Amino acid sequence: MLPLKIAARFLRTSPVQSGLIVAGIAVGIAVQIFVSSLITSLQANLVQAAIGTAPQIRITAVEEGDPVPYTDGVRSLVEGDERVEPGAVVPVRTTAALFTDGDNTAPLNLTGGTLEDLDAIYDISDRLTAGEPALGADEIIVGVDFAEKYDVGPGDEIELSLPSNRTSTLTITGVLDFGQGTANERFAFVESDLVRGILGYSQSEYSEVQVQLVEPFDSAEVAADWQKRLDPGLEAVEWQDENAELLEGLQAQSSSSIMIQVFVLVAVALGVAATLAISAVQKTRQIGILKALGMRNRQTGLVFLWEGAILGALGTLLGIVFGIGLISLFYVIPVPFTIEILPDKFAISGVVGMAVALASAVLPYRKTAALNPIEVINSG
């Protein structure tokens, strides 16, 4: 362990130089942790806003308007898949309606289901801004923008024009924040049988089966699997297919984030490599005499790999602390989303920090290993 002992002693006797290298690595790792956590959290927030309270796979009829028979086969296919969020399989019936209050008319998309089922996907209970989570016959839950725009609220009755020249008067039980502007103005939940009556469906027929997954980004794979086993008249439509622009945005964001992290780490690696190379030159005399005394080339090279490892470990630890500190600042400063402290990112950063420091030590390692002791002795 002599190379380790020499490395530690070299570092201890040059505290300013060692401190600067540790600080350089720490800043790089802190930036890496912060940027990756920021982007990951931002993306998670965007995905949550876009699909967190919406179905991620919908099983619909290929022919628009045809009913989806919710057979035991479909049920076991979907509910038996362990990638599906338990309880988040909801058959719904949907139809268009027109709200009229004498002065105004507005289109509304009605989704009919049981409150318990709809709650599993749309998180109704937690998202109500007014009223109660109740959905009996002739009752309706509307969006927050709709309620505000037409000045209605829980207990109010609204009149809807329905297909086939039917009208219906429904009582608002709750006002819901869908987290999305269009949905808040145009979407409403009603009791399932109301829509079934309008559509003329049987008890086992629905407009679509809505599903949420444990991992939303598994949707393409899951939908493809299901498609193979569904009747030809049915199709599994997944959210990524319908949100290509959002995904492109997320992808571009990830690429930019990775590029920033790579550039920061390359800059750190170059800085550390340059400083270690200078250190190797400064210690040429010591290395030369150690070789003359019988230390082997590999052992002397190891001195600088150990220096890299020690600096990498200290810099990474400090960088993780800085990174957590930086993220914690955003718990104090109000931002529209939460930056999560992600432990798995620290593990990655730890590996990256050590790799950067060790890679930076390769040049001094090679230079030192190749040093001929005669060069030192002859130069006095």
Next chain:
Amino acid sequence: MADLLVAHDLEKIYGAEVKTYALKGVSFTVEEGEFASIVGQSGSGKSTLLNLIGLLDTPTSGRVTLAGRQTAEAGTDGRARLRNELLGFVFQFHYLLPEFSVWENLTMPAQIAGRTISAEEMQRALDTLGLLGLEGLEDKNANQLSGGQKQRVAIGRALFNRPKLILADEPTGNLDTANSAAVYDLFRQINAEFGTTFLVVTHDRRIAQQTDRILEVTDGLLVQDVRNAYVRNAED
């Protein structure tokens, strides 16, 4: 006495296109316990010869045998091991490691060999420190010593592994007259007490005359190999 060092027809050529002959076929032997010197002007080839004997460099042709071991096939790591095991170096500059204490510098050859220092070695090292006049300085940093003290620590370091041969290259070049005399007295004492073989490289004939045998190198050739008694007699 058995031959400790055999230098056989050593030749060293520098450069490929323009060849510089630093040594042109030097042969000699050194017996165990000898106290000899290599003398020559600057650029005569004496340092090149020391580098070859000290296994710090390899000859273009010829061979070095140390304590009965052929060194030609040893390779870089093998030569490093032989240096650690068989040789002690004292240079003009002390080359102590300023990051380490006197004791750590002294025991560095054992640390390089990866050996645990035995109680006997520890006692011997303490005795050596006494012999070198460095008692009580074990824990001092090497940088805190005077020039003469540093050179004495370097001598102690060269002695630590009980090497067969100590190669001293202008060992008093940086010391004043009093310290120089003290160093040579010490070499003599170690030679007499432990039977350690010394080969001192110097350009100074007066220093060489303090040794028992003088090997003179001129223009890459060994031009004289005489016993000191003969030199003294001739001068008388």
